[in-house]
Amino acid sequence: MHPTNTPTGRLAAVGNQMIEIHLWLSTALARIRARLDSPNPPDGARPSRDLRAHCLAFCAALGxxxxxxxxxxxxxxxxxxPELRPVIDNLIADHEVVAGILRRVETVLTGDPAVPPSRVxxxxxxxxxxxxxxxxYEEKRLVTALNALTGRAGTAEELLGLPRP
Structure with a gap:
């Protein structure tokens, strides 16, 4: 594990921290999906309130x-x-696709109570x-460049949107 900041408030191994965040997000999503496979409440119409809360919290963290x-x-x-700009443009386009899915998930979870669990x-x-x-793709193309930022002032959270889990 790598510290989010060194004692002097400088970045360290930001690319490695990005991988840790990705692993945490992937694990959280896998847990949510596994819980969808567990027995539903008797009405069977929607995932439990607890599962909806976890799913919405995950969506917010990913966003x-x-x-x-x-x-x-x-x-x-x-x-x-600058030679990374095409890669970054591709990643930003992916982020827009993901944001659309997150909006749909939130709509399904907070909207019509008759939405079947299969839609979620x-x-x-x-x-x-x-x-x-x-x-x-992001890890393959950016980890080395991000790790080269070591020694700059700041925090990984400022660059990655989340603290290392």
């Missing part, structure tokens, strides 16, 4: 992470390493598939 990357790490990398499952399965490829 903060992507918004943080767009405004933090991606902006900084695009300024400092379909949205979360699609989200998991996109995130798997998105996270791997």
């Amino acid at each position: 903060r992470h992507h918004t943080g990357e767009d405004a933090g790490a991606f902006r900084l990398l695009a300024e400092e390493i 499952r379909a949205e979360l399965d699609g989200l998991a598939a996109i995130l798997e490829t998105h996270f791997r």
Whole structure:
């Protein structure tokens, strides 16, 4: 594990911290999807209130992470390493697709009580598939560049939108 900040308030191994955040988000999504497979309440119409709360909290955390990357790490990398701009543009486009799925998940979870659990499952399965490829692509293309930011003032949370789990 890497500290979020060194004692002098400088960045350290931001790329590695991004991987840790991705692992945490992937694990959280896998837990939510697994809970959808557990028995539903007797009415069977919607996931439990607890599951909805966990799912909405996950959606908010994922949204903060992507918004943080767009405004933090991606902006900084695009300024400092212009040849990464096409990669960053692809990642930002992915973030927009993910944001659309998150909106649909939130609508399904907070909207019509008659929405079947299968609709929630379909949205979360699609989200998991996109995130798997998105996270791997982002890690493959950006970890080394992010780790090179070591020694700059700031926090990984400022660049990645979330603290390291």
